[in-house]
Amino acid sequence: MKNSTNQPSNPKNPAIGYVVGGGLQEDLQVRLNIPAQEVQEGAFVVLESGDWRFYGLVTDLQLGATDPRFADEQSENRLPAQLAALLHGQTLYTNLSVLSALMMEIGPEPGTLGYESWRSAHLDAPTHPIPVKTVPRHHAEVRLADVSDIAEIFGEENGKEIFRIGETREQGHAVCIDLDKFIQRSSGIFGATGTGKSFLTRVILSGLIHADHASALIFDMHNEYGPDDTASDTGLPVPGLRNKFTSKVRLVGLGANATFRSTQTDFNLEIAESDIRPEDILMLVSELNLRETTASTLSALEKGFGASDWFHKFRNMRVNATIEDEANEGKRIPAPDSVAAWADQSGINVMAAEALHSKLGRLFGKRYIVEAPAADTLSEIIKLLEDKKHIVLSFSDYTTDLDYLLVTNLITRRIRAAWEVKTNNFRSGKAEEPRPLVVVVEEAHKLLNREMASQTTFSTIAREMRKYYVTLLIIDQRPSQIYDEVMSQLGTRISGWLGDEDDIRAVLSGLAGRQALRGMLARLQPKEEVLMLGWGVPMPIPIRSRRYDQGFWEELLGKKANPKKIDRDQLNKEMGF
């Protein structure tokens, strides 16, 4: 076969094929000249086209024949083996569909005529990969990416923000993610249950905390991330973040008596009655099955008792308490401390007020809501976050959706307010730059579904808090349940296997090459492989995710003898502020 190379071949990494067609709209077609089983869907390939190098992803492999009869006829039975092999080599072939993603100018070969002038023109401005705007030429040589290609695109692990998240599936080359870019916009980690989502989350959180360029507030609904745990499938111990980063991470339990197996909490969160605002209750409308009258009742309560006192006062009101009205011949009237009396007085429908009181009974019974907590732990959390610590808030035994919705919203509301003030102060030159904050939300669809999204602080964070240095890291198994407007704001998406069509569509919403990535997502190996895509990664790529085991910790913490000092200006620049 004629060698159709444009560039001298690299003997260590020979060409696997050459471009025969395709375009920007549809995938590029590459004629494969090695056996098909040596290339897999999702392989990262490099296309050499003269002075430009293209990077792409194999999205499909197709068998072809110059004439269908060559494929129909089993000519190996009719012809000698050697002749049949020659015939098949020319008439039967495999085409790769390659989704080209990036291109980079590499200039002429060193030593050729144009090289010196090209080099001097690009001396000050090294070329970077950019999104594809054109196509490689016909017969451009295609090869599998090697270590240096992947490092060129995804960066080289530096023990800090360039964090190795896994390896390519075929050759096992390290694939890194830029954590600074990852937290610059809201991100999501998705995958059906049992696809290794929480292990991957642990890996990424460890990387984030280790890089320490942003504070993390982790709402640990299932007590997985903070305390030490045991893996449900292997029974092996799973170290928690608290014990691995003793100086950086604070484990906070919900409720005065929160304990987690062997791990001690640093302090426990108790919520003062005065911290609960009417808007916190309004977010629980569907959870508590509240009626339409709730808003007016709450606003009357706030008006009557003040924003910080209403909860306490309302909690202590009695229902159905009556006294004899002495002025009115002993007729029974609502007692002065009853809900009915207050409702009458405030011009609120008594039935509505009593219904609200009874429905809030679920909250009144929560032991973590106290009149006067021993310490202002809520403010303590915010202070620690400002102080560059990371918080894991584990929900202990309070595992209902109600606890989760109430507490997360309450804290996030406070954080949002605090960071807005800090940012405004910074902008007006009164304070230093706020510390970037990542709020990690599990079971995110509970907070960010269609009904809730308009009310919760989370959707605001996802949509606009980027400017205030706060972003979300959403972890969920049903991305289709998350409000589209929030999904579309997610910069980086890392997804494990998803079976449901709607979930797949949600994860891929707003991305180029959806059709090709769809199949890839559905064919990921559960527990091992994830697809990285979106704004925070240079191009979509399926990877085998890094294992969260003893080796991981040795690699991450073992080599940190001299943590590099971070230049603040450099960091800000990198983060795009």
Place this chain on the structure above:
Amino acid sequence: MSDTKKIMIGKLLRSDNTGFVAGCRVSELQAPTFGALVKVPIENGTEIYGLVSNISISDDGLVRQIVSGVSIPSEYIADNRYNRNLPVEISVLAVGYQEKERIYHLLPPRPPLSLDSIYLCSQDELCNFTSAGHFGYFRHILRATDLPIGELLAAHLKDARSAHDSKGDEIWLNNAAQELITFLRDDYQTLMSVLGALADF
């Protein structure tokens, strides 16, 4: 290509650019075979190459009379073979020429003239001609659709393979087959009949 080894197989009867017909005596018919490479030297040292694409023996009145006889004495047969004045006709397909030591797989600039001598090529010449260039002479064979292309190619490749094998070049046949497949991969019928013929080596 020494002249001493030249084996003359006949004299030219008629010709054109694409091929020619030579005639020889029946008694001379041992040398040329179907598919053999032959050449005709013309003026200026140019030599025209061709492949023997057909050998035909015509009848005449005498033969018909003899054939219709009850028994044919062996002297009659011998006489007919040695003294017959009707030549065996050897059709040759022009496939290239050599000019100033260089081989072209192109049709000759001019056809050879009547009564030019036609010679069988030696093994060396066969190797030289078939390994020059990149099998361009296959074009002429494949274009001759009125000939049994598969059989002609098979006969030629069989000859050439043994010539190349004797020189230690064992991949020649592979390359040739590869090239044929490239030429014919859009023509399933022809390719399969050619490959079928090659399979019968």
